[in-house]
Amino acid sequence: MTELLTAAQMRAIEQAAIDSGEVTGLELMERAGQGVVEAIFEEWPELAGASGRGASPSGSPEYLDKEEVPFRAVVLCGPGNNGGDGFVVARLLHERGWAVEVFLYGEAEKLPPDARVNYERWTDLGEVNDVSVCAMNKGWSCDLLIDALFGTGTTRALPDLGELFWNMEDMVDCFQVEPLHEIGRPAIVAIDFPSGVCADSGRDFPHRDEHWRFSASAHITVCFHQPKLGHFIGDAVEKCGKVVNKDIGLRPSHEWRKSNWRQICKLLQAAHQDWLRKLTDQNKFGNGHSVVLTGERGHTGAARLAARGALRVGAGLVTLCVPEDACQEVASQVTSIMMKTVDDAADLSAALEDKRINALCIGPALGLDRAKPLVAAALDAGQQARPTVLDADALSAFADEPNALFAMLHEKCVLTPHGGEFARLFPDISEKLNAVPTKGPAYSKVDATREAAKRAGCVVLFKGADTVIAAPDGRCSINSAHYERSAPWLATAGSGDVLAGFITGLLARGFDPMGAAETAAWLHVECALKFGPGLIAEDIPEQLPAVFRDLGL
Numbered sequence: 066m067t068e069l070l071t072a073a074q075m076r077a078i079e080q081a082a083i084d085s086g087e088v089t090g091l092e093l094m095e096r097a098g099q100g101v102v103e104a105i106f107e108e109w110p111e112l113a114g115a116s117g118r119g120a121s122p123s124g125s126p127e128y129l130d131k132e133e134v135p136f137r138a139v140v141l142c143g144p145g146n147n148g149g150d151g152f153v154v155a156r157l158l159h160e161r162g163w164a165v166e167v168f169l170y171g172e173a174e175k176l177p178p179d180a181r182v183n184y185e186r187w188t189d190l191g192e193v194n195d196v197s198v199c200a201m202n203k204g205w206s207c208d209l210l211i212d213a214l215f216g217t218g219t220t221r222a223l224p225d226l227g228e229l230f231w232n233m234e235d236m237v238d239c240f241q242v243e244p245l246h247e248i249g250r251p252a253i254v255a256i257d258f259p260s261g262v263c264a265d266s267g268r269d270f271p272h273r274d275e276h277w278r279f280s281a282s283a284h285i286t287v288c289f290h291q292p293k294l295g296h297f298i299g300d301a302v303e304k305c306g307k308v309v310n311k312d313i314g315l316r317p318s319h320e321w322r323k324s325n326w327r328q329i330c331k332l333l334q335a336a337h338q339d340w341l342r343k344l345t346d347q348n349k350f351g352n353g354h355s356v357v358l359t360g361e362r363g364h365t366g367a368a369r370l371a372a373r374g375a376l377r378v379g380a381g382l383v384t385l386c387v388p389e390d391a392c393q394e395v396a397s398q399v400t401s402i403m404m405k406t407v408d409d410a411a412d413l414s415a416a417l418e419d420k421r422i423n424a425l426c427i428g429p430a431l432g433l434d435r436a437k438p439l440v441a442a443a444l445d446a447g448q449q450a451r452p453t454v455l456d457a458d459a460l461s462a463f464a465d466e467p468n469a470l471f472a473m474l475h476e477k478c479v480l481t482p483h484g485g486e487f488a489r490l491f492p493d494i495s496e497k498l499n500a501v502p503t504k505g506p507a508y509s510k511v512d513a514t515r516e517a518a519k520r521a522g523c524v525v526l527f528k529g530a531d532t533v534i535a536a537p538d539g540r541c542s543i544n545s546a547h548y549e550r551s552a553p554w555l556a557t558a559g560s561g562d563v564l565a566g567f568i569t570g571l572l573a574r575g576f577d578p579m580g581a582a583e584t585a586a587w588l589h590v591e592c593a594l595k596f597g598p599g600l601i602a603e604d605i606p607e608q609l610p611a612v613f614r615d616l617g618l
């Protein structure tokens with residue numbers, strides 16, 4: 066399991082290690098620089114060859130009549146320790162025979178101590194020019210461009226660098242990175258973060274020069290010890306290219322982890338396999354009974370998708386509660402899924418008298434008019450506190466009085482809003498999240514989801530390519546559909562309904578609300594990856610058998 070840290074948590078871990086005497090800041094900086102160089106050669110082994118290329122394979126005039134030309138790197142260093150890492154990388158590449166040019170943004174005299182030491186080590190080997198001097202032109206024509214301007218310390222806008230960032234985005238867009246041997250094709254490597262990005266929120270800081278860019282872009286981003294939140298949410302996911310984490314020998318103490326576990330956000334990387342496995346001695350009732358409410362005639366597809374999801378994910382029984390006028394429509398579409406006529410709140414209350422029903426999904430295409438009384442019946446305090454997923458109309462119906470909904474919710478509920486639904490229920494939180502950030506750490510989707518879960522008193526799953534799941538006690542995780550898990554085909558009608566069904570089915574199987582939401586979200590993306598392009602919502606539950614097989618269930 067990967068924990069995603071904030072900049073402050075990273076600094077605390079680093080400080081604790083330094084204070085304990087097990088390592089110095091200078092050693093950490095050296096290891097960080099080594100990690101970057103290692104990552105570069107792992108990504109582009111052709112750069113790890115001798116000290117440079119042979120005569121230009123493209124035969125470009127610049128290289129005619131030359132036997133060997135060293136690889137060329139441009140290293141852009143900033144005013145903090147990120148710049149310090151840059152000076153280390155410059156030195157290590159120089160030692161390998163590279164031609165390295167270094168540019169500084171800021172004043173050498175003001176560098177923090179460790180960065181200053183590495184600046185001086187570099188100046189024994191080569192020059193340092195101001196970043197405004199030709200850095201951009203040089204950047205276009207080198208083999209490797211290192212962005213060591215700002216890392217986890219970015220706290221505000223960088224208007225002076227907007228044009229440089231715009232050029233870097235062009236370099237990333239214009240050039241395929243393999244092979245690198247063509248003239249003027251820089252591979253761009255960001256140290257820790259593409260500069261300008263806030264490490265806690267992944268957001269950059271817009272400023273008035275809107276035609277330029279607010280943060281840098283890279284082919285790969287090399288971070289240290291553990292990735293940070295900002296690598297997986299916000300604007301950064303478009304900028305990092307690919308995130309490579311390098312160990313620099315830091316070990317947070319057991320005590321540190323114990324006292325911080327509620328503040329640490331985790332990245333979902335696997336399902337809870339053991340919990341997903343069905344027990345051999347269990348009958349269908351042992352795997353739980355899910356109920357999904359449908360909308361009226363002509364509006365039953367969403368609930369059918371959810372029901373199919375609940376059944377495929379392993380609920381023993383799934384029943385659709387259907388208004389009388391829609392029964393024929395639903396009956397013609399379902400087979401293993403059962404049906405019960407439920408027209409109104411009284412019918413639902415009566416249906417829920419069956420205590421074997423142990424998970425409920427309410428909201429998909431339910432209809433805004435019907436939603437309020439049905440939600441009230443579903444969450445009726447007279448009933449047992451039954452695990453309940455509230456999605457779509459069950460959320461939007463309370464736009465005018467979210468507190469009325471919050472008053473009914475209990476700790477076994479899961480809310481699954483997309484951005485629009487989130488804004489209806491939590492308008493003030495959404496406003497904070499959408500405000501243009503001016504200083505760091507900027508308010509993030511993780512902050513917003515945690516605040517919403519606390520207010521609602523239950524698990525909130527805030528959808529998107531970066532789905533954030535939070536519990537009222539602060540536990541939080543991110544299900545990322547970025548980088549190697551990019552799944553843009555999930556942005557298709559009904560895909561959220563299937564997710565709601567997955568959660569409901571897992572709740573019926575006995576998962577706790579946080580575990581159900583996490584596992585469902587992870588499986589949802591796995592299904593999309595398994596199917597690939599062309600995916601529509603109906604395909605998602607049908608991939609579960611293959612996904613489960615891969616998990617060894």
Ligand SMILES: NC(=O)C1=CN([C@@H]2O[C@H](COP(=O)(O)OP(=O)(O)OC[C@H]3O[C@@H](n4cnc5c(N)ncnc54)[C@H](OP(=O)(O)O)[C@@H]3O)[C@@H](O)[C@H]2O)[C@@H](O)CC1
Nearest residue numbers: 079093094097145146147215216217218219220221222257
């Ligand atoms: N922690 C660790 O374990 C390890 C950390 N390591 C490395 O250190 C990096 C963090 O270093 P860092 O804290 O010095 O921050 P960094 O990103 O260099 O920038 C801070 C400087 O920028 C300034 N500044 C900020 N915004 C600005 C703006 N808009 N415009 C102008 N200035 C601005 C800010 O100044 P101030 O806000 O005080 O004015 C400060 O001077 C981290 O990313 C990693 O690469 C590794 O060596 C391995 C171990």
Ligand SMILES: Nc1ncnc2c1ncn2[C@@H]1O[C@H](COP(=O)(O)OP(=O)(O)O)[C@@H](O)[C@H]1O
Nearest residue numbers: 483528529530546552555556558559560561562
């Ligand atoms: N670009 C994307 N990449 C990955 N997943 C996405 C993307 N866009 C949306 N999703 C996921 O698809 C689902 C869409 O849900 P939702 O917006 O409720 O759609 P619907 O109401 O049509 O079912 C959510 O699970 C969301 O996380």
Ligand SMILES: [K+]
Nearest residue numbers: 212215256258
């Ligand atoms: K950087």
